[in-house]
Amino acid sequence: MMRTNTILCVALLFAGAAFAHSGVKNAAVKARMDAMSGIGAEMKILGQMAKGVTVFDQTAARAAAAGIAKHAAGTPVLFEADEDDPKSEAKAEIWTNFDDFVKKSQNLEGIAAGLSTTIASEADLGIAMKSLGASCHACHKAYRE
Ligand code: HEC
Secondary structure (H helix, E strand, O other), X not given: OHHHHHHHHHHHHHOOOOOOXXXXXXXHHHHHHHHHHHHHXXXXXXXXXXXXXXXXXXXXXXXXXXXXXXXXXXXXXXXOOOOOOOOOOEOOHHHHOHHHHHHHHHHHHHHHHHHHHHOOOHHHHHHHHHHHHHHHHHHHHHXXX
8 A cells, every 4th residue: 555655646746747848948947857857757667667567677677766866966966056947846945955955865866876776676666666755755845846
């Protein structure tokens, strides 16, 4: 039950993201949105394996986790400048609490990097999704509209 709920929550994270970039005029904002979409796509790979939609593949799962870690490592730089766009969902608090924002990126990076060397079975994916999802949520709750 817990596993189903977690997967559902994570699926909701992606809802509406597909078309969100059309009409973004600020290139800096588009770059950070693209990076977040990349994280979203990697989460989707893990989520589909966790649900059994795709067959478990250790190499692909670890690569997706490594991709999330890489994007997370690049997140602070992409958000460093206080850039805005009418399409952006970033909250102004990012730039008043930037140290905390960086900490939340590093939290995701650490979890994803760990998973990129430890995921070994389909059963690991439920736990992986839960810890990654909690990390996404912690930052989105504070810094995304
Ligand atoms: C350190 C903070 C932080 C973390 C961690 C984080 N995000 Fe985000 N995310 C944001 C912010 C801020 C935005 C809004 C950016 C904007 O619109 O300018 C965003 C936007 C998004 C978007 C929408 C992108 C678009 O098309 O506009 C998706 C999808 C997304 N995040 C997925 C994830 C997933 C999945 C995770 C976890 C694996 C995650 N994020 C972790 C801060 C974070």
